[in-house]
Amino acid sequence: MKPASFDFLCPDTLEETLAALADGGGDARVLAGGQSLVPMLNMRLARPALLVDIMRLEPLRRIDTSGDEIVVGAGVRQAELEAWPSLSRDLPLLAAVFPWLGHVQTRARGTVCGSIAHADPSAELPLSLVTLGGAVSLRSRNRKRKVKADDFFIGMMATDLAEGEMIEAVHFPKARPGGGYAFREVGRRHGDFAIVACAAVADDKGLRLGIAGVDDRPRVFPLPALDDDQFDDAINDIAWSLDARDDFHASARYRRELVRGLGRETLKEASRCRA
């Protein structure tokens, strides 16, 4: 047996799910697609006492358009959002991100919200959510709340999720008319977590650069409209403001260099794509 022992529940209703999570407290974990959690169980980096499978909860398996938001339920698999017919029109940043996200086989199982809950600091979906200025809907037995993406990610694989709470949906702001979007990453292998990933948005609200893989969580920086010769200094300042560290995969210096290179490329591309 690879994982340590746990109890497994697969409720049919949200009420039962929330009750199980409330009773399980800090020892309970939500299981959706399992593409982050099951490897963690296999390595025994996660040892929950209770797993609550949410994939039978039909109301969570929906992609809805609500005003200027795309609301992706906790049961929506990455491959389902990737194949959603309006993706390239309403979420062009995610259309650019999906080919970089794991592999065909992991996208077939993994959920969008699962990646958000896992909160790997180099993961593409948390980066996208933060860069677009999205939000996360949380639900527990006693309350519902909506947290801005930037407040949800609080550290290395750490989120604002409280005991007994689960992600019910994530909210991606719809692309604004004429907006430009770009994404680039550098990793050891395509499909691995990025060493550094950058996402950029250029729209009527201005220019934003999101960076993953450097700080302990994805970060987003608004930028003023810049002349060509001001780009490098602005991105260099951002690179130095991040808490870059040396690790097994790359040095802090290399990470800053990637921020300069990828940051420049994505900002240029997003600005160019802006109609």
Add this chain to the structure above:
Amino acid sequence: MAKITMTVNGRQVAGTCDDRTLLVHFIRENLGLTGTHVGCDTTQCGTCVILMDGQSVKSCSILAAQAEGSAITTIEGLAQQGELHPVQAAFNAHHGLQCGFCTPGMVMTAVDMIRRHGGNLDEGRVRAELEGNICRCTGYHNIVKAILAAAAAMGGARQAAE
């Protein structure tokens, strides 16, 4: 304990296993189908790829309990009446393997790839889509050739049937 019922290679199966049993171990140990291999246990290597409800997935990172009610195809389910599946035949003809450990996962990934892309596969697409399957022997060249040949053969077969 989890009670599991699923369809594996067209056959209804039922079994009981520990809640923490991985699907790949259920397939290998409870069902005795050892063609599906275990490599990394962490979705990296692709040697455990099977088809679940028609889609290629990594059975090392799915609990058997999560596969309740699903339809599974393993490498053992591809050949029909003693006749190799076109992808298996192409791996044989083009020598798309050396040690063979990754081969079941490669073949299952290729079957799904051809289902999704059909005649639109080219070398670049095949190489990109093999990113979730690691081979430490071949350098991938003959695997790519085999998949392209199988896609052509299956496209041809479909046209002939129409």
